Structures are given as structure tokens and as C-alpha cells.
Amino acid sequence: MLNVRRVENIDECRELWNKMIPQELVSDLWEVRYCFHTHYRHKPCFLVAEEDNRIKGFLPLSWNTETGWRWMFGSEAVPAALFLVFTFIIPESPRWLTKQGKKDKAEKSAICGKN
Numbered sequence: 001m002l003n004v005r006r007v008e009n010i011d012e013c014r015e016l017w018n019k020m021i022p023q024e025l026v027s028d029l030w031e032v033r034y035c036f037h038t039h040y041r042h043k044p045c046f047l048v049a050e051e052d053n054r055i056k057g058f059l060p061l062s063w064n065t066e067t068g069w070r071w072m073f074g075s076e077a078v079p080a081a082l083f084l085v086f087t088f089i090i091p092e093s094p095r096w097l098t099k100q101g102k103k104d105k106a107e108k109s110a111i112c113g114k115n
Helices: 010-020 030-039 068-089 094-099 103-112
Strands: 002-007 045-051 054-061
Touching: 002 010, 010 030, 010 045, 010 054, 094 103
Parallel strands: none
Antiparallel strands: 002 045, 045 054
């Protein structure tokens, strides 16, 4: 059975990191990751999925509790604004117009791409 656990102990996180992440780039080194955690005062938090005492999945997490929510909220504002603008620009589909009983507009939309 698959068991998912949360690891926050710094020594266990280091051990998991060195075991699971190939040391190919500078950013792959535990020392770089540890500097990030200590500089920003983040506690490391890893999610580990295990089955029969063997690691099947590993997800290192990081979250800035002071300003992270602001960045998340701001990054969602851009797609929302685009959606709002395109709602008024993109025409209705011929299928929707037909279902609404507007067959003339549906034919015109299918032929010209406009209402």
C-alpha cells in the first residue's frame, strides 16, 4: 500500500535529497538548497511516497509564508484579466448559437467566423 509522509527534519531531508536528486547541476547540490532555506528562514518540507519501504515518489516543497500568498494571488490575476477581456472579443460558437435557436447567426458564424 502506498504511504505518503511529510518530512521536515533537516537531517532526514538532506539524506533524502542526496539519495533522490542526481548531482548534475549546482542547483542540485544540497548545500545550495540548504542556503536557500536558511537565508529565507524556510523550513524544508518534503513529501515522500513509499511502498514496501521503498521510495516511489519525492516532492520537495518550499513556501514563503509571509509574502507567498501575495505572489500566488497576483499570478492568478493575469489569466483572470485575459479571460475577462477575451469574453467580450471571442464570438459565440455556431453550436451554442444553434442551441439558442439563432440559426442565422450560427450559419454566418460558421462561414465567416463572425456574428
